[in-house]
Amino acid sequence: MQTVISVEKVSKSFGNQQVLKNIDMLLKKGEIIGLIGPSGSGKSTLINIALGVERADSGLTTIFGEKMPNRMLLGKLGYMAQSDSLYESLTAKENIEFFAEMKGVDKKLLIQEITRVAKIVSLENYLDKRVSGFSGGMKRRLSLAIALISDPGLLILDEPTVGSDPALRLQIWQELHRMRDEGHAILVTTHVMDEAELVDRVALLLGGELIANDSPQNLESQYHVDSIEKVFLKAEGELK
Numbered sequence: 227m228q229t230v231i232s233v234e235k236v237s238k239s240f241g242n243q244q245v246l247k248n249i250d251m252l253l254k255k256g257e258i259i260g261l262i263g264p265s266g267s268g269k270s271t272l273i274n275i276a277l278g279v280e281r282a283d284s285g286l287t288t289i290f291g292e293k294m295p296n297r298m299l300l301g302k303l304g305y306m307a308q309s310d311s312l313y314e315s316l317t318a319k320e321n322i323e324f325f326a327e328m329k330g331v332d333k334k335l336l337i338q339e340i341t342r343v344a345k346i347v348s349l350e351n352y353l354d355k356r357v358s359g360f361s362g363g364m365k366r367r368l369s370l371a372i373a374l375i376s377d378p379g380l381l382i383l384d385e386p387t388v389g390s391d392p393a394l395r396l397q398i399w400q401e402l403h404r405m406r407d408e409g410h411a412i413l414v415t416t417h418v419m420d421e422a423e424l425v426d427r428v429a430l431l432l433g434g435e436l437i438a439n440d441s442p443q444n445l446e447s448q449y450h451v452d453s454i455e456k457v458f459l460k461a462e463g464e465l466k
């Protein structure tokens with residue numbers, strides 16, 4: 227399978243704090259990787275380095291075989307950051323429209339595309355409402371809708387389901403699985419351990435190192451436990 231994100235021997239320090247130590251990670255087409263780790267373990271830093279927003283001290287990262295940042299790749303990539311960057315004074319529809327135009331979506335297909343992505347996150351009835359009146363969860367969902375514009379080959383989602391209720395989480399995960407089955411590559415971070423059971427591979431960052439990188443089933447049998455939550459606790463030394 228084609229490699230979509232390649233991270234090779236990446237290290238990064240902020241001052242004298244080493245956040246990432248010699249990280250290797252591959253994300254392939256048709257695969258969902260769940261990047262998990264305690265708060266402050268470097269998940270966002272690793273994503274920012276892969277996206278070319280942050281510079282690694284050493285090592286090499288590529289996306290679709292190209293060094294980032296690379297404008298040519300923007301249309302193939304959907305990114306949802308940990309904090310929403312939305313235009314509060316605009317409506318949800320105007321926000322999606324703005325980003326869709328930036329991504330070069332054909333004007334004739336714009337309405338169809340807005341409706342498609344809004345439906346996935348159950349915001350189709352709020353399209354004409356201003357974002358300033360949205361709850362935190364609604365803003366997360368709008369950010370996810372924006373990341374899904376033009377069905378990108380790679381999705382990078384930092385905590386996509388924060389503020390979503392269980393039914394909506396299920397709907398979002400069904401959509402992620404559908405995209406994966408169609409051959410998209412997805413990198414997702416989450417603090418919700420139930421969600422880590424739904425990925426193809428769990429990448430566990432701890433103490434600056436990727437201490438596990440395998441399917442949820444393999445990790446559970448390796449750690450002799452029955453959930454990823456327990457793998458996580460055991461790896462952290464909390465569970466005997």
Ligand SMILES: Nc1ncnc2c1ncn2[C@@H]1O[C@H](COP(=O)(O)OP(=O)(O)OP(=O)(O)O)[C@@H](O)[C@H]1O
Nearest residue numbers: 240241245263264265266267268269270271272308
């Ligand atoms: N620009 C920066 N300057 C200095 N320190 C930074 C910077 N960015 C991140 N850090 C530090 O690097 C560490 C990793 O941060 P990062 O945001 O990557 O963690 P995370 O795993 O994404 O956390 P969370 O789960 O809370 O989002 C933290 O200790 C953070 O304070």
